[in-house]
Amino acid sequence: MADALSEASDLSGGEESQDEDVLTPPELIARLEEAWLNEKFSPELLENKSELVECVMEQLTHMEENLQRVKKGDLKASIHRMEIDRIRFVLSSFLRSRLQKIEKFFPHVLEKEKSRADGDPSFLSPEEFAFAKEYLANTEVYLKAVALRHMPPNLQSVDMLKAVPEPCLDSFVFLRVKERQENILVEPETDDQRDYVVDLEEGSQHLMRYRTIAPLVSSGAVQLI
Amino acid sequence: MFCEKAVELVRELHRMTDGQLPAFNEDGIRQVLEEMKALYEQNQSDVNEAKTEGKSELIPTIKFRHCCLLRNQRCIAGYLYDRLLRIRALRWEYGSVLPTTIRFHMCAEELEWFNQYKKSLATYMRSLGGDEGLDITQDIKPPKSLYIEVRCLKDHGEFEIDDGTVILLKKNSQHFLPRWKCEQLIRQGVLEHVIS
Amino acid sequence: MDTQSYMPVPPGVGMEENFLSLDDILLSHERLPCKTDTSFPKLGFLEKTSESHDIPENTKMEMPLWMAKGLYERKRHVISVDLPKVYREGWRTVFGADANMVDLHKMGPYYYGLGSQILHFENAENPEIAQSILQTFIGRFRRTMDSSQNAYNEDMSALLERLDCLERALFRSGQNGLNAFQLWERGRASQLTASSLVTNYRKRKITELHS
Numbered sequence: 308m309a310d311a312l313s314e315a316s317d318l319s320g321g322e323e324s325q326d327e328d329v330l331t332p333p334e335l336i337a338r339l340e341e342a343w344l345n346e347k348f349s350p351e352l353l354e355n356k357s358e359l360v361e362c363v364m365e366q367l368t369h370m371e372e373n374l375q376r377v378k379k380g381d382l383k384a385s386i387h388r389m390e391i392d393r394i395r396f397v398l399s400s401f402l403r404s405r406l407q408k409i410e411k412f413f414p415h416v417l418e419k420e421k422s423r424a425d426g427d428p429s430f431l432s433p434e435e436f437a438f439a440k441e442y443l444a445n446t447e448v449y450l451k452a453v454a455l456r457h458m459p460p461n462l463q464s465v466d467m468l469k470a471v472p473e474p475c476l477d478s479f480v481f482l483r484v485k486e487r488q489e490n491i492l493v494e495p496e497t498d499d500q501r502d503y504v505v506d507l508e509e510g511s512q513h514l515m516r517y518r519t520i521a522p523l524v525s526s527g528a529v530q531l532i
Numbered sequence: 533m534f535c536e537k538a539v540e541l542v543r544e545l546h547r548m549t550d551g552q553l554p555a556f557n558e559d560g561i562r563q564v565l566e567e568m569k570a571l572y573e574q575n576q577s578d579v580n581e582a583k584t585e586g587k588s589e590l591i592p593t594i595k596f597r598h599c600c601l602l603r604n605q606r607c608i609a610g611y612l613y614d615r616l617l618r619i620r621a622l623r624w625e626y627g628s629v630l631p632t633t634i635r636f637h638m639c640a641e642e643l644e645w646f647n648q649y650k651k652s653l654a655t656y657m658r659s660l661g662g663d664e665g666l667d668i669t670q671d672i673k674p675p676k677s678l679y680i681e682v683r684c685l686k687d688h689g690e691f692e693i694d695d696g697t698v699i700l701l702k703k704n705s706q707h708f709l710p711r712w713k714c715e716q717l718i719r720q721g722v723l724e725h726v727i728s
Numbered sequence: 729m730d731t732q733s734y735m736p737v738p739p740g741v742g743m744e745e746n747f748l749s750l751d752d753i754l755l756s757h758e759r760l761p762c763k764t765d766t767s768f769p770k771l772g773f774l775e776k777t778s779e780s781h782d783i784p785e786n787t788k789m790e791m792p793l794w795m796a797k798g799l800y801e802r803k804r805h806v807i808s809v810d811l812p813k814v815y816r817e818g819w820r821t822v823f824g825a826d827a828n829m830v831d832l833h834k835m836g837p838y839y840y841g842l843g844s845q846i847l848h849f850e851n852a853e854n855p856e857i858a859q860s861i862l863q864t865f866i867g868r869f870r871r872t873m874d875s876s877q878n879a880y881n882e883d884m885s886a887l888l889e890r891l892d893c894l895e896r897a898l899f900r901s902g903q904n905g906l907n908a909f910q911l912w913e914r915g916r917a918s919q920l921t922a923s924s925l926v927t928n929y930r931k932r933k934i935t936e937l938h939s
Binding site: 392403435454455462 | 561565572609639641642644645649652655659660667668670675712
Binding site for chain 3: 407411469470471472475477
C-alpha cells in the first residue's frame with residue numbers, strides 16, 4: 308500500500324509537503340489505520356479525529372483529480388483507482404464504527420459532551436454532535452407520540468440515560484504496545500485473586516480488560532488489534 | 533395476571549431473531565394502554581381511600597399495581613425501541629427507499645422516524661468534505677478488485693456506468709462491472725457477485 | 729464485521745438488567761415461588777384457587793421475577809422469595825457432579841440469568857448459589873466452545889437443544905467466527921452478498937404466496 312501511495316504523492320505534485328508539520332500521504336494513511344483499528348475494537352467512543360478525516364478526504368479528492376489526467380487504459384491508473392477504493396473503505400469503516408457507537412450510546416455520549424470542561428478535547432466532531440442530538444430528539448419524539456403520551460401522567464417519560472445501556476468498559480481487548488509502560492495496575496478477576504502490577508514491553512501483545520488500558524489507547528501508547 | 537399482553541408484544545418481536553420487521557401491532561399496544569389506564573384509575577381511587585379513610589392496608593395493593601404499570605411501560609418501550617433498531621438496519625441494507633411491503637409494516641410515526649433518520653444521516657455524510665461528502669453506507673467489505681463479475685437475478689432495466697456507457701441489466705445476463713457501482717444492487721438482491 | 733446492521737440491545741451483565749433488552753424482559757418473566765408476608769386487598773381475583781376478595785398473608789404463589797423484584801424489600805415484609813428447585817442444594821449437587829450431563833434448556837432456559845437475578849433476594853445460600861452457577865458455566869464452557877469452533881456444516885441440534893440461552897448465544901458467535909474463517913480460507917471473504925434481511929423477506933414472501 309505504501310508504495311502506491313508514495314507514487315500517489317508524486318502524482319499529486321508534492322504541493323502538500325511544503326506546509327510545515329504536514330504528514331506525507333503514507334504517514335497520513337498509517338494514522339488513519341491506527342485510528343480505525345482503535346475505534347473498531349474499543350468498546351467506547353474515542354476522541355474524534357476530524358482533522359485526520361479532513362486530510363484523508365482531501366487526499367482522496369486529490370487522487371481522483373489526478374486520475375482524470377492519466378490516460379485511459381494506463382496500468383498506473385487502475386493501481387491508483389484501487390488505492391483510492393482501499394483508502395475509502397478504511398475511512399468509511401472508521402466513520403461507520405463511530406456512528407454505530409454514537410447511535411448505540413447516544414444518551415451517554417451526549418451527557419459526556421455536556422459535562423466536558425472548557426478546553427478539553429471533544430469526543431464528538433461538530434457534525435457527529437449534531438447527528439447525536441437529532442437522533443435523541445427523533446427517538447424521544449417517536450416514543451412520546453406512539454405510546455408514552457397515552458400513558459398515565461407519572462409514566463409519560465423514559466429516562467434515556469438509564470434506559471440505554473452504557474459501553475461495557477470491562478470487555479477484553481487485544482493490544483500491541485507501542486511505548487513501554489511500567490507498573491500498570493491489573494485488577495483481580497475473582498474474589499480470591501489480588502490486584503497486581505505488570506510492565507508492558509514495547510512490541511509485546513496482550514489480552515486485557517479495556518478499562519485498565521483505556522488511557523493508554525487515547526495517549527497512543529498502545530494500539531488495539 | 534397483568535402484563536401478559538405486554539410481554540406477548542415483546543415475544544412476537546423476539547421470535548424474529550434476524551432483524552426482520554413484523555407488522556406494527558397497533559391493537560396489542562392499545563390493549564396494553566387500556567390495561568394501564570384501568571390500573572392507574574384503580575390506584576388513584578385506592579390512594580384517595582387510603583388517605584381519607586386512613587386505610588394503610590391498601591398500600592401493598594397500590595404498590596402491586598404500580599409494579600404492573602412500570603412493567604407495561606418497560607415492555608412497550610422495549611418493543612418500540614427494538615423496532616427502531618430494525619428500521620435503522622433497513623436504511624443500511626436497503627438504502628433510503630424502502631419496498632412497499634416493508635413500509636406497510638410500519639406505523640405513521642415510524643415512517644416519520646425513518647425519514648428523520650435518513651435526513652440526519654444524509655446531512656452527516658454530506659458534511660464529510662469533498663464535493664458530495666462520503667457515502668459511508670457503501671464500502672462495507674474491503675475491496676479486492678476494481679471490477680467484478682456479476683450475474684443479474686432479475687430484470688432491472690438500463691444502468692449507467694462511470695464512463696457514460698449504458699448497459700441493460702436483463703435477468704440471467706452476466707457483466708463485468710466496476711465494483712463500487714454494484715455494491716448496493718448486490719445487497720438488494722438484483723445482482724449476484726460471481727466468484728470463479 | 730459490520731455486515732449485520734441490526735444490533736439489538738444486549739442483555740445486562742451479571743446481576744444487571746438492561747431496561748430495553750428484549751432478552752432481559754423475557755428473562756424477568758420467569759416465575760419464582762413466593763409467599764406473601766402481608767395481605768393484598770382487592771387482588772383475590774388473581775389467585776384462581778381462592779374465592780376471597782383479597783390475597784391473604786401467607787399465600788404461596790408464583791410470581792414473575794419483575795414483580796418479585798418490584799415488591800421485595802429487605803426491611804419491610806411484603807413478600808419472601810423462595811429458591812426455584814434447580815438452585816437448591818439437591819440440584820446443586822447434581823450440577824457439581826457433572827454439569828455436562830444436565831439439560832440446561834429444560835431447567836432454564838435462563839439458568840444463568842435467573843440464577844444471577846435471585847441473588848437480589850436475601851438468602852443464606854446465596855454464596856453457594858453464586859459459586860454453583862459459576863462452576864457449572866466453567867464446567868460446560870469447554871464443550872460449548874469446542875463444538876462451536878470445530879463443527880463446520882454439521883448438525884449440532886442435539887447439543888444445542890440442551891444449552892442455556894447464554895450458552896446458545898456463545899455457541900452462535902463461535903459459529904459465526906468459524907464460518908467467516910472458512911469463507912476467508914476459500915477466498916470468499918470479499919464476496920459481496922445480498923443483505924440477509926433482503927433474502928429473508930423474499931423467502932417469507934414466497935412462503936406466503938404458497939400458503
